[in-house]
Amino acid sequence: MSSIIQYFREIFQGIWSLLKGMRVTSGYFFSPGKIVTQKYPNNRKDLVMFERFKGEVIMPHNENNEHKCTGCGICEINCPNGTIEVISKTIVTEDGKKKRAIDKHIYRLGMCTFCALCVKTCPSNALAFSQEFEHAVFNRSLLIKISNKPGSQLMKGIE
Amino acid sequence: MEENIKEIVVGEQEDYVINMGPQHPSTHGVLRLVVTLKGEIVKNVEPHIGYIHRGIEKMCESITYPQIIHLTDRMDYLSASINNESVCLAVEKALEVDIPDRIKVIRTIFSELTRIQSHQLFWASYGMDMGGQTCFFYGLRDRERILDIFEETTGGRMLISYNCPGGLMYDIHPNFQKRVKDFIKYFRKVLPEYDAILTGNVIFTSRTKGIGHLSLEDAISYGVTGPSGRASGFSCDVRKHEPYSAYDRVKFNEVLYTEGDTFHRYLARIEEMRESMNIIEQLIDNIPEGPYAVKMKPIIKLPEGEYFQRVETSRGELDTFVISDGNKNPYRIKFRTPCFVNLGVLNHITRDFKIADLIAIAGSLDLVIPDIDR
Amino acid sequence: MRIDLITSLFSAFSEPWWKIFYDFSILTRGVDEWLRNLMTPFWTVVIEMVIIGVVFLLLYAVIGLFLVYAERKVCAFLQNRLGPNRIGPYGIFQTIADLVKLLFKELIAIKNADRFLFNLAPYIVIIVNFMVISALPFGKGLHAIDFNIGIFYILAVSSMGIIGVLLAGWSSNNKYSLIGAMRSGAQIVSYELSIALSLITIVILAGTMQLSEIIEAQRSGWFIFKGHFSALIAFVIYLIAGTAETNRGPFDMAEAESELTAGYHTEYSGIKFAFFYLAEYINMFVVAAIASTMFLGxxxxxxxxxxxxxxxxxxYIPPFVWFFGKTFMVIWIIMLFKWTFPRLRIDQLLTLEWKYLLPINLVNVLIMAFLVLKGWHF
Incomplete structure (x- = not known):
């Protein structure tokens, strides 16, 4: 007799546990306000990334097209993957002294692992992360970027 | 074991051998299991690994200690923060640096958040392995909230590279505490739903209870750690036995079961999420003031010697063993990753179960393939 | 001449046009009489068959595509997602775009596959499907064939679809496919029993196997209310067994994605895969339609x-609206099953059938016979 009771108890307990699960899922079905996905390419304009978001490494320039990079090469040394390459040149300043400055600050986005060591170790805070995240391109060579803008100069007062 | 191999070689013609993977929906990566079947019954499982071997240990020998951090992210990508911590702790131990409390507490909070999101993904993908695809979306939906917290503070979502030798990369974001508290409030409300959909479900329990039994002796002799080992009664929580960071100042229970079957391996993870939330709640309001990083030398050189650090990742015990010859690069670095060791027990516990149980058992070990291959 | 024909067609209707929504036999009888006046009885039958065939082909495609869309939307809402939303408003043309894509896909020839059986399998599944939906009553008078053994015919024919699945699994030369097909065979053989017994419960109550009469008998109340708890138990068992019969989750052992990648249709591509895919959805429709016919009036x-x-x-609500409304209601429940529950294991599936459903079902049939004998139903 007890085995028969056990048999029916198992059935009803099983059905009850299934109904509990169905209550959760059907509850979500009838509450469309809880939808979490976004219509991504349509909402591009209102997408705001967090300020610390690691999109890509950039070199911020001010309005006079000046940057802070002295060309010391510390970022290049610290980069674990060889993502950054600093090509420096020697320029003559107004008072006749010879000085090192960057020619090209090459950043290979395809190799970057976003460890943030370059940004953190830069002694003059010349590098930063941008919020750009749509990096897909049709040609791999487009991923090799030059961080300093053409014709840019070192900001005054930075050695 | 030997008899078993002989039997397979002799009966080669009759055996039904299936290559599960390297591309298969339920191996969660590029793991290849050569499964010998007799009908639906699994006779032997032979894992073939190395499809995503990157030689992380070898690469570490040629880069400096701060650079190693970003490679450890990529071993067990679901407990990235804990992997980072392991190397940082080893380096700090070698240099005998005194780490301020603030850093310890923040590291602990991050470790526990990482553990929760890892177990959420486990729940999600385990539900999907079992055929309940809705679990996957619910799990990822909730995990997204933790990833957002990570992103706001560290700028990364999965591979956050937040720890560095001597402290943290940045200070926590001003919103951090509020968001973590919001998340815990939300997640405590959602966890009963997890139980309603999967844990209490009669189909799920009948598929997992009594399946893939791993005894305490086997768990110890195979070295199965983490929730998988604790489900068999193997008290192996490094947080409890060898507390690091701020674990010595929080109260929490080590989740221990004695049954050792698939269901309890699953249950151990669900309970660990609750324990992790308890730990975070104890710490989140009491983050001490102080610097977020200790000033270190620009080039870190470890004194000659051998250094060892144990941490508890979300899958088990991660040991970092560093041999230094006094240079800025380690002479040799060895990671004892939990998934590689846990994989070893798969053949032992799946034998004579059905092919559907193989999926359930392999899923309950919560393997992350890059952690196996390194 | 042509105008004459059309006016003669319209004059064949004795009643206002909107009445056909309530009784479709007005239209069919009118067309039939009109054709008989024009040509010999043989050609009348031929033309009527062609018309019905074309209508069913269209219906098949439309229902199949709609169900694929509905399933994607339903599961999306269950999972806090939006679902397809790119093509057309709310993504309603998504499945049509998918179909076009499938039509253009390469039909991959499998090395060492049994070519003839491999190509034959999807057609068997499709043909069986057609044979079943032709016997369904969609509305008053909207009924292609009204057998006097209607429900028996449907049961007999629908279980033949498994041959297509078995052939597909066998001929694919793939180990996963073979396991999937064998599981599917074991599953259908057992669950066919439950389906038949639960329907027999209703046949006892109705006293006939003709679908139109079964529906007519429910004029005063649907069988699920008329037959006390006995009909309710039969309905629940039918839903479970029907879900298993269609190879849908939580009984999707045959194509268990996480175990067997895709089961019996692993090796199929392009339109042949689409046939299996469509057939699966039409099967679900058939199961739901029988449930609504037998239990829900x-x-x-x-x-x-x-x-x-x-x-x-x-x-005032037209009959076909009632029919499709009830059917989609049942389909929604079946979808809810699939998207909530984890999958059973093959031995548990058989345990469920032989240890639980079958004994309960047998007792249930006895109780129903007793109820009918005593006249205790409403």
Missing amino acids: GWMPFHVAGWEGFNNVMD
Whole structure:
């Protein structure tokens, strides 16, 4: 007799546990306000990334097209993957002294692992992360970027 | 074991051998299991690994200690923060640096958040392995909230590279505490739903209870750690036995079961999420003031010697063993990753179960393939 | 001449045109008489068959595509997602775009596959499907063939679809496919029993196997209410067994994605895969349609004895709306099953059938026979 009771108890307990699960899922079905996905390419304009978001490494320039990079090469040394390459040149300043400055600050986005060591170790805070995240391109060579803008100069007062 | 191999070689013609993977929906990566079947019954499982071997240990020998951090992210990508911590702790131990409390507490909070999101993904993908695809979306939906917290503070979502030798990369974001508290409030409300959909479900329990039994002796002799080992009664929580960071100042229970079957391996993870939330709640309001990083030398050189650090990742015990010859690069670095060791027990516990149980058992070990291959 | 023909077609209707929504036999009888006046009886039959064939082909495609879309939307809402939303408003043309894509896909020839059986398998599944939906009553008079053994015919024919699945698994030269097909065979053989027994419960109550008469017998109340708890138990068992019969989750052992990648249709591509895919959805429709016909009154409106005004209002809703409404209601429940529950294991599946469903079902049939004998039903 007890085995028969056990048999029916198992059935009803099983059905009850299934109904509990169905209550959760059907509850979500009838509450469309809880939808979490976004219509991504349509909402591009209102997408705001967090300020610390690691999109890509950039070199911020001010309005006079000046940057802070002295060309010391510390970022290049610290980069674990060889993502950054600093090509420096020697320029003559107004008072006749010879000085090192960057020619090209090459950043290979395809190799970057976003460890943030370059940004953190830069002694003059010349590098930063941008919020750009749509990096897909049709040609791999487009991923090799030059961080300093053409014709840019070192900001005054930075050695 | 030997008899078993002989039997397979002799009966080669009759055996039904299936290559599960390297591309298969339920191996969660590029793991290849050569499964010998007799009908639906699994006779032997032979894992073939190395499809995503990157030689992380070898690469570490040629880069400096701060650079190693970003490679450890990529071993067990679901407990990235804990992997980072392991190397940082080893380096700090070698240099005998005194780490301020603030850093310890923040590291602990991050470790526990990482553990929760890892177990959420486990729940999600385990539900999907079992055929309940809705679990996957619910799990990822909730995990997204933790990833957002990570992103706001560290700028990364999965591979956050937040720890560095001597402290943290940045200070926590001003919103951090509020968001973590919001998340815990939300997640405590959602966890009963997890139980309603999967844990209490009669189909799920009948598929997992009594399946893939791993005894305490086997768990110890195979070295199965983490929730998988604790489900068999193997008290192996490094947080409890060898507390690091701020674990010595929080109260929490080590989740221990004695049954050792698939269901309890699953249950151990669900309970660990609750324990992790308890730990975070104890710490989140009491983050001490102080610097977020200790000033270190620009080039870190470890004194000659051998250094060892144990941490508890979300899958088990991660040991970092560093041999230094006094240079800025380690002479040799060895990671004892939990998934590689846990994989070893798969053949032992799946034998004579059905092919559907193989999926359930392999899923309950919560393997992350890059952690196996390194 | 042509104008004459059309006017003669219209003059064949004796009643206003909107009446065909309530009784479709007005239209069919009118067309039949009109054709008989024009040509010999042989050609009349041929032309009528062609018309019905074309209509069913269209219906098949439309229902299949709609169900694929509905499933994607339903599961998306269950999972806090939006679902397809790119092509057309709310993504309603998504499945059509998918179909076009599948049509253009390469039909991959499998090395060492049994070519003939491999190509034959999807057609068997499709043909069986057609044979089943042809016997369904969609509305009053909207009924291609009204056998006097209608439900028996449907049961007999629908279980033949498994041959297509078995052939597909066998001929694919793939180990996963073979396991999937064998599981599917074991599953259908057992669950066919439950389906038949639960339907027999209703046949006892109705006293006939003709679908149109079964529906007519539900004029005063649907069988699920008329037959006490016995019919309710039969309905629940039918839903479980029907879900298993269609190879859908939580009984999707045959194509268990996480175990067997895709089961019996692993090796199929392009339109041949689409056939399997469509057939699966039409199967679900058939199961739901039989459930609504046998238990929920088919196209019969919802009537409450004694409430004349209410009954009249219900009568204003056309029968085919009732039919499709009930069917999609059942389909929604089946979808809810699939997207909530984890999958069973093959031995548990058989345990469920032989240890639980079958004994309960047998007792249930006995109880129903007793109820009918005593006249205790409503």
